[in-house]
Amino acid sequence: MSGVGWKIVILAIVGAIGPALAWDGGDVRVRNCNWCHGTGGQGYTVAPRLAGQRSQYIESQIRSFREHTRDNPFSKQYMWGAVAALAPKDARDLASYFASLPPRPANDGDTNLAARGRTIYLEGIPEANVASCYACHGPNAEGVREIPRLAGLSYGYLKTRLEQWGQGYHSGMGTPMPVVARSLGPSEVESLASYLSFVR
Ligand code: HEC
Ligand code: HEC
Structure with a gap:
């Protein structure tokens, strides 16, 4: 195959896997969330697991944090600021990304x-x-x-x-x-x- 041909093949592959790569855990937008929500969005101390949560629910909660209707102390302290500058498109992408991750049960009840x-x-x-x-x-x-x-x-x-x-x-x-x-x-x-x- 000519040099040009190879380039086209490689570009086609990169194009096909590009969106998935952009949404792996290394994406800076995901890291901004997992810093509190734990590796793989599995939850960490008071920040709940997001992995496997329904995407429409995640989006609706982001709206409630932004509009300050979800008003308990941790929401105020942590989430109001975390979503203040989040564009609606990023909110939607983050919601479907977290929804697609396999959830691990906490198994920490009595x-x-x-x-x-x-x-x-x-x-x-x-x-x-x-x-x-x-x-x-x-x-x-x-x-x-x-x-x-x-x-x-x-x-x-x-x-x-x-x-x-x-x-x-x-x-x-x-x-x-x-x-x-x-x-x-x-x-x-x-x-x-x-x-x-x-x-x-
Ligand atoms: C500084 C820490 C922190 C950061 C950063 C953060 N969160 Fe949170 N998040 C929390 C805490 C703490 C809660 C629990 C609030 C409560 O107790 O009601 C929460 C709750 C949530 C909830 C509600 C989950 C549910 O089950 O109701 C969603 C959705 C959420 N965060 C999404 C995000 C997204 C998306 C990002 C990244 C843009 C993010 N968070 C960044 C700490 C954080
Ligand atoms: C009539 C429908 C309905 C019934 C019945 C119901 N729920 Fe809910 N539940 C909801 C909705 C809708 C939400 C999302 C609330 C929001 O947007 O703030 C929710 C949210 C929750 C949450 C918050 C989860 C999170 O991630 O923060 C918990 C916990 C919960 N419900 C527990 C229960 C339990 C336990 C029962 C039974 C005793 C129950 N629910 C019965 C509709 C219902």
């Missing part, structure tokens, strides 16, 4: 509480007006569209989120979660967070 958590997740507690989570978050807590995946998020993050809605903090507009969370007592929150931390 195993003794997991069975009770599973029952509440699937059936709710009708006599106490606790809704089943399954109805919205899906049979394996995988989520759909703007409803987040809960499977395998860390115990501490899930527990804090559920407690904060009960304390009057906000997130998305029109979310049913404040009503759901206020119906849960401390032992229900601990059971649900334990169960969900083990779901793959």
